[in-house]
Amino acid sequence: MMRTIHLLYKRIPNRVLERDDEVVADLGDVIVARSRFSGMLAPLRVNGVEVIKNGYTMIYFAFVGENYDILKVYDEEGNFRGLYIDVLAYTRREGNIIEMLDLFLDIFVFPNGETFLLDEDELEMALNYGLIDKETFDFAYSIARSILEKLKRGEFPPEVIWRY
Numbered sequence: 001m002m003r004t005i006h007l008l009y010k011r012i013p014n015r016v017l018e019r020d021d022e023v024v025a026d027l028g029d030v031i032v033a034r035s036r037f038s039g040m041l042a043p044l045r046v047n048g049v050e051v052i053k054n055g056y057t058m059i060y061f062a063f064v065g066e067n068y069d070i071l072k073v074y075d076e077e078g079n080f081r082g083l084y085i086d087v088l089a090y091t092r093r094e095g096n097i098i099e100m101l102d103l104f105l106d107i108f109v110f111p112n113g114e115t116f117l118l119d120e121d122e123l124e125m126a127l128n129y130g131l132i133d134k135e136t137f138d139f140a141y142s143i144a145r146s147i148l149e150k151l152k153r154g155e156f157p158p159e160v161i162w163r164y
Contacts, residue, residue: 005033007062008099012131021060024164029064031098032164046108046116051081058084061161062100064093067143069100070157072164083109083157087143089136103132103140107147115151117144 002022009017021033035058043053051073058071069091071084085108089101104123108116127137150156 004096005031006097007033008097010099010101012102012104012126024059027160029093030158030160031062031064031093032059032160033062034059044108046082046110046118047114049110051108051110052084056081059164061158061164062091062093062098063158064091064098066091067103068147070161072161080111082111083107083161085109085147085157087140087147089139103136103143105140105144107144107151109151113151115148117148 003026004020005023005026007017007019007021011017019035021035023031023033025032037052037056037058038054040052040054043050045051055076057074057078059074060072061070063069067088067090069086069088071086073081073084075081085106086100087103087105087107089103090099092099104119104126106118108118123132123137123140126132127134147156
């Protein structure tokens with residue numbers, strides 16, 4: 001029988017995405033799972049290139065205790081499209097449930113290593129509308145900056161993601 005993990009993906013102010021995904025590997029503090037993109041209103045374009053759309057597959061990596069997750073994105077033909085990294089307030093695990101709180105900012109890394117910071121406007125809006133405080137705003141940027149710097153130095157992503 002296929003083992004699943006229950007994902008609780010929260011977005012401020014009160015959106016919750018819940019789904020059960022197929023577990024590829026359970027390494028305790030790192031959960032590797034497989035899922036498919038669905039319900040997107042429009043494909044995600046980065047720098048003019050369509051990188052994610054409904055029907056694409058993701059292998060995602062949840063890192064317990066870390067402030068990011070990583071999605072390896074594949075198109076319908078199984079071609080690797082890049083890495084999608086969510087900046088998170090937290091990643092918690094309780095048994096078979098993983099809970100994450102999204103902090104708006106995302107990073108996309110093309111297979112050639114070209115990197116883009118996404119959704120700065122969403123973070124800005126959340127601050128302007130009082131959905132987050134300045135501390136959370138700064139925290140999101142500090143996480144994103146640290147990931148971008150580690151990417152430049154070749155210290156990110158963690159090696160585990162190339163094993164699956």
